[in-house]
Amino acid sequence: MTHLHSTSGTPAAGTALGRTPLDELHTCVTSHLDSTARTWFDRALAEATDRPGLHGPISVWELRLAEAGRRCGPEHADAVRVLILRAARADADTLTRVYRQGTGAERRAVLYALPHLVPGPEAVPIVEDALRTNDTRLVAAALGPYAARHLGPHNWRHAVLKCLFTGVPIDEVADLPRRARADAELARMLGDYADERTAAGRPVPEDLYRVLALTEPGGEPGGGAGSEPGAGPTTDMSTAPAPSPHPGTPSREDGKES
Known part of the structure; x- marks a missing residue:
């Protein structure tokens, strides 16, 4: 099932996610999702904002991070995850937990989110961990504005x-x-x-x-x-x-x- 109105991807993609204002990113994402994906995305943001409770050992909104690629398409998944993390007001401790427990795609989103969500150096260990991996996408994501600052x-x-x-x-x-x-x-x-x-x-x-x-x-x-x-x-x-x-x-x- 396609989730796009066109074949073009989200204008802010890859490492540009760390440098794009999040309100602008939200506009870009919603303009490229079809109605089904947009409905799911809006619900995921609301769940992250309201924090309605837990599903097993993790929050419901964390489950949405895992679903993002399937629900919104792989070309938009990174941006969607970053916006869910923003809606959840994820701090350095939460981002560290999501990074440690997440897949490569979820870890990448955490790295993109760092310059938007963590003003200080508390999350530097996440960056250092990503730089030790063989995953070149993680390495690239780790070297965004947050690493430049800290x-x-x-x-x-x-x-x-x-x-x-x-x-x-x-x-x-x-x-x-x-x-x-x-x-x-x-x-x-x-x-x-x-x-x-x-x-x-x-x-x-x-x-x-x-x-x-x-x-x-x-x-x-x-x-x-x-x-x-x-x-x-x-x-x-x-x-x-x-x-x-x-x-x-x-x-x-x-x-x-x-």
Whole structure:
């Protein structure tokens, strides 16, 4: 069964979900759902807002997160889940629980929701966990505006390197120009990685040169890919274990849900 009026997807999709105002996102979603899906979506939002009780060990609205792909279509599921989390006023503890218990798709939605719902650094462990996985969609979702504001320099540098290693487009890294500017340590790491690739007879990713250019002191702090002027890390996680640039722990499979 289709849930679309057209073949186009939700205008705000993927990592743009972390950067799109939620009222605008709601308008985008509802304009693309058919009447059946929209009715289900409105009911799910009402359940999340009212918190009518529990269904087994979890809230009813949490069950709707699992149903979102089937009810609204996979192209809208991420946005729908983010909006349900907003309606439920999910705090850092709730988001952590949903992330720990959820499928890959539900975890991705939690990561997209972080910049909208958690003002402080309390949810940084979720970001760090996502960066340790092999799921490139989780890695990309983890590097949105929330990570740009709160992920410490050490882990952030290794996350950028992991993007290059796993093929995650560097455009997915929010606020990249500002955070990379004049970062001599990041430049050193990029140079070492390029040397390793060259010595092994393997091509150097084009994105590496883009990031390397941004590390120059004269790099553009407020423009270019993934930038969000004004954001800045508020925690220094330099003593925490860094997410490996090489494949990490296997991620949970989404199953048939998306």
